[in-house]
Amino acid sequence: MSGAIGYVSQASPVHRLHALVKVLWALGVLITSLAFTDVRYLAGVLASVLVVAAAARVLLRLLPALAGLAVFALILVFFQAVFLDRGRVLFYIIPWAKILPVTGAGLLLGAAMGLRMLSIVLSFLVLLATTQVKDITTMLVARCRVPYDYAFLFATILRFVPVFLREARQVDQAQRARGLVVEGPNPWRKLKGYAPLAVPLVLLSLRRAEQLAVALEMRGYGQGGGVAADRPLKNRDRFLIAGLVLIIGALLAARVAGYGT
Amino acid sequence: MSGPPAVEIEDLHYRYPGGPAALRGVSLVVAAGEMVAMVGQNGAGKSTLARHLNGLLRPAAGRVRIFGRDTARLRVSELARYVGYVFQNPDHQIFRETVAAEVAFGPANLGCPPDEIEARVHAALRFVNLEEKRDANPHLLSRGERQRVALASVLAMQTPVLVLDEPTTGQDYRTSLEIMERVAELNRAGHTVIFITHDMELVARYASRVVVLARGKVVADGGVRETFASPGVLAASHLAPPDITCLAREMAPWGIPGDVLTVEEMLAVLAPLVGGRGC
Numbered sequence: 001m002s003g004a005i006g007y008v009s010q011a012s013p014v015h016r017l018h019a020l021v022k023v024l025w026a027l028g029v030l031i032t033s034l035a036f037t038d039v040r041y042l043a044g045v046l047a048s049v050l051v052v053a054a055a056a057r058v059l060l061r062l063l064p065a066l067a068g069l070a071v072f073a074l075i076l077v078f079f080q081a082v083f084l085d086r087g088r089v090l091f092y093i094i095p096w097a098k099i100l101p102v103t104g105a106g107l108l109l110g111a112a113m114g115l116r117m118l119s120i121v122l123s124f125l126v127l128l129a130t131t132q133v134k135d136i137t138t139m140l141v142a143r144c145r146v147p148y149d150y151a152f153l154f155a156t157i158l159r160f161v162p163v164f165l166r167e168a169r170q171v172d173q174a175q176r177a178r179g180l181v182v183e184g185p186n187p188w189r190k191l192k193g194y195a196p197l198a199v200p201l202v203l204l205s206l207r208r209a210e211q212l213a214v215a216l217e218m219r220g221y222g223q224g225g226g227v228a229a230d231r232p233l234k235n236r237d238r239f240l241i242a243g244l245v246l247i248i249g250a251l252l253a254a255r256v257a258g259y260g261t
Numbered sequence: 262m263s264g265p266p267a268v269e270i271e272d273l274h275y276r277y278p279g280g281p282a283a284l285r286g287v288s289l290v291v292a293a294g295e296m297v298a299m300v301g302q303n304g305a306g307k308s309t310l311a312r313h314l315n316g317l318l319r320p321a322a323g324r325v326r327i328f329g330r331d332t333a334r335l336r337v338s339e340l341a342r343y344v345g346y347v348f349q350n351p352d353h354q355i356f357r358e359t360v361a362a363e364v365a366f367g368p369a370n371l372g373c374p375p376d377e378i379e380a381r382v383h384a385a386l387r388f389v390n391l392e393e394k395r396d397a398n399p400h401l402l403s404r405g406e407r408q409r410v411a412l413a414s415v416l417a418m419q420t421p422v423l424v425l426d427e428p429t430t431g432q433d434y435r436t437s438l439e440i441m442e443r444v445a446e447l448n449r450a451g452h453t454v455i456f457i458t459h460d461m462e463l464v465a466r467y468a469s470r471v472v473v474l475a476r477g478k479v480v481a482d483g484g485v486r487e488t489f490a491s492p493g494v495l496a497a498s499h500l501a502p503p504d505i506t507c508l509a510r511e512m513a514p515w516g517i518p519g520d521v522l523t524v525e526e527m528l529a530v531l532a533p534l535v536g537g538r539g540c
Contacts, residue, residue: 177346
């Protein structure tokens with residue numbers, strides 16, 4: 001997963017687009033995926049996200065993450081299928097005792113939730129893979145009037161996700177090298193087993209936050225200096241923004257009119 | 262020594278997911294009781310190779326055996342009995358509230374009885390000279406002291422093989438020597454030691470054998486003296502022998518041998534010459 005988060009430096013039609021276009025696209029995927037529950041629509045959204053990922057030439061890099069997410073999606077399907085007790089029973093998980101009935105409605109709802117989760121997470125991974133965080137921040141501050149401190153906070157969090165994951169891996173390795181085993185049936189022991197992993201990670205993060213604060217202050221952060229101007233929008237960016245706004249608007253209108261439940 | 266070698270690596274290949282090949286066909290045999298330095302540029306594959314020794318990484322191709330046992334068939338927690346690994350950054354492991362508790366973590370994981378753990382903690386802390394800090398909070402110690410806590414926490418596991426990933430980073434010169442003296446002592450007591458370092462002086466002073474890695478391959482493997490005396494191999498991997506060896510080489514016209522490794526050796530070579538002129 002750690003390899004999937006972060007900017008991929010290469011040339012592609014998607015990379016060349018303005019950050020505003022891609023942020024709008026990711027938000028569009030988010031909002032319309034949440035609005036619709038129709039599996040056909042959600043499958044269409046996922047397909048469109050995959051097409052964008054392919055156009056950005058990051059699909060291969062995202063495949064391992066996609067596979068990992070698919071497992072979660074299947075778990076979602078399973079739980080919905082098992083626990084939604086509505087509609088016609090298709091089959092039972094334990095057929096001889098007629099326990100855990102799986103209904104058509106449950107299966108559909110599970111599939112919808114799984115597809116929704118995949119589309120939303122993947123669209124943001126594509127956004128991060130094709131857009132530098134500094135471009136997103138500049139755009140947020142210059143065009144959306146987001147206060148600089150918040151935009152900076154957002155950028156910092158994103159920047160430190162890969163660092164945090166790498167550190168988590170190293171802590172895990174260091175403790176396993178000393179014979180730590182976080183396995184076994186006893187939940188209390190399992191919980192205790194995570195302390196050797198959690199404590200160093202928390203302390204490292206606190207120490208890093210402190211160092212970052214000092215480093216920022218030393219470089220004059222908070223003096224109220226101006227923010228760099230945003231890149232100008234090109235015609236294709238304007239065209240795409242108009243298109244996205246129209247599509248999102250139309251979809252939401254259709255949803256309000258009662259389609260796609 | 263009889264019995265299987267401590268470490269046996271056979272045509273080892275490894276690639277990080279989504280990255281370039283990190284190891285490209287490494288073969289290496291380390292006999293029990295050796296003290297081997299592993300050197301090379303950043304990214305040469307030193308740590309990747311070392312992480313195969315205790316099963317943290319599994320070979321993509323090839324085989325790693327520790328005392329004849331294939332690491333592919335053992336869990337990391339089982340290998341922890343044979344191979345101790347001291348990581349570069351002590352902050353990746355320190356989590357207990359006292360130094361003694363931190364050092365006790367490893368032996369407790371190995372299933373040692375309490376009095377045995379206590380004895381090992383005591384010995385390990387005495388060894389790294391931190392006895393009087395045994396009840397201190399390890400997070401409040403200096404970086405150098407934390408590094409020694411990490412070292413002690415692995416020593417307490419009393420593994421026959423010790424892997425040290427840059428054990429002297431962040432230590433002043435004297436503490437570096439102190440740590441290496443202790444490691445050399447462990448080696449004389451029978452432990453097989455493999456240490457990664459960028460400090461060629463430490464290699465010259467403490468290792469009996471040096472393995473040079475470059476771009477995932479072993480490009481040189483031999484005695485420290487011979488390796489440092491042949492400038493080509495080191496230069497090819499962007500390493501330089503210790504200053505004193507470079508000086509000795511430059512002084513070849515005056516009859517100084519080119520394989521001097523330490524200041525003491527240089528003095529031994531120079532003393533008769535200087536003394537002779539004085540008389």
